[in-house]
Amino acid sequence: MQLPERVRIVEVSPRDGLQNEVVQVSTEAKITYIDLLSRAGLPVVEITSCVPAKWVPQLADHAEVIQSISRLPHVIYPVLVPNSRGFEDALAAGASAVSVIASASEGFSKKNSNCTIAEGLERCGEIIDRALTKGLAVRGYLSCTLGCPYDGEISVEKVRQVAAQLYQLGCPEIVLSDTIGVGTPGKVQAMIEAVAETIPIEKLAVHFHDTYGQALANILSALELGVAIVDSSVAGLGGCPYARGASGNVATEDLLYMLNGLNIATGVDLGKLLDAGNYICQQLGRVSRSKVALAMSEC
Template sequence: MDDIRLVEVGPRDGLQNETYPLSVANRIQMIEGLIDAGLRTIEAGSFVSPKWVPQMAGSADVLRSIGRREGISFPMLVPNLKGFEAAREAGAEEIAIFASASESFSQRNINCSIDESFERFRPVLEGARDIGMRVRGYVSCVLGCPYEGNVPLSSVVDVARRLHNMGCYEISLGDTIGIGTPRVAAAMVRAVATVVPMTAIALHVHNTYGQALANILACLEEGVTVFDASVGGLGGCPYAKGATGNVATEEVVFMLEGMGVRTGVDLPKLCNVAVRTATQLGRDPASPISKILADPTKAAVS
């Protein structure tokens, strides 16, 4: 299988949940390192209020600095029309929007119902369509909610369908609290694939209960070929107790390459980025692979 694509979410989903913000210069250095390691889809930031997410302040400066790269996309998260307009002004060529399969999570996370969130998305999708900008859609809480517990599969399917029908080219299904297990994750993907083409489905898993790689493998076997991951296991969900990290990109690469699945990623270079970024944040990377494979001379903070 040669068509696996990894979506690196560390510079946005990872860093936005870290306690200490990285400077714009360090975030640019991080992204440049990820590009050098071979990543071709990298979330570079988000256009949300710095009052609410100070870690993402300066995302426009980050995007302008890295500029356009042939064959590389930098999706930027936007919560509403104001965010879309800021992204467009900064030169974004791709954006992402964020919905939830859980009513409670939607209210706590973005302060509106699921239906109201789609009303917010509508002008964003229309504006993006008018200028030919691609839009990626996220669905959170697909395998469980920190407030409701189990989330009806019908709700996951419905939200994914609505996002795809509105124009999202890809739907990333997020196990926000990392509670999913392989058979449950595979069944969820099969259900969503009845309304969204498998080629338009991505998986976004957290490793809270140590199930991330097993869930990725189960969904790979179902036909999913796009997986979100965060270098060094950065991030998590601030609304979900114990959900302290995304699956580490280096762990996903190590597993896939060990299976003979080509990712196009240079693992030692990726580990260097993981160690350097974690050091800048004042801690160790979550993944032991980084500690083993990183070159201390190249992972050092400059």
């Protein structure tokens, strides 16, 4: 097993990190935060989601955020769009990249998106076609690849089938998500190996929550198979509003510290990343969940 020489970190905290926070972050603070993340060298920053305010009040200002951030030419800024209406809103606001979402679990698909897996894939296909036609970058989340809060364990074969369908719809990047953080390295590798039978490994990304403290180990197990795109969230912010008990994503600071120790290039500046984490934690009035941030603050 050979580790990749470079990993592309996808920062999801402005969307996945903030969406479930009780403390309302001002639009101005979100814009400042996203700009700090950009200047830290992160190549991809998912900035918001175009969803109705009644679903996710924290992201009700998505249009202003999309329009007001300072875009750097080398950074991609995806916006999560759960349906065609969300895509229209993102497009109208000037989004240059979008993320779509499907699920490997029927129960989660119905709770999270009010549709079956098949209906969700149909929605994704429509958005992918329109986005690619307009020259937008696209990535597709596949949720609950290692377990579901409603359906329990999800079979590897089911994940493989749904991932293959999403890829066949033209999605150029498939994000394998452990939505509730129940995965372990062996299960992660078995799932990725199955998916990689039909999708090139360079088209796969991973998105791990750290509910059971397994996220970094799971990422390393994915790297060993050649996965080189990893989602993470500064300060470990996050949690799924439709998945009870799901803690935040793996902390970007902790991920970067591990990758630096493995001599894997990322282009991300740890010091500037810590500054961004300090800023958003001050806005939220909370302590960072990143072990690296906590350790370095005590040095």
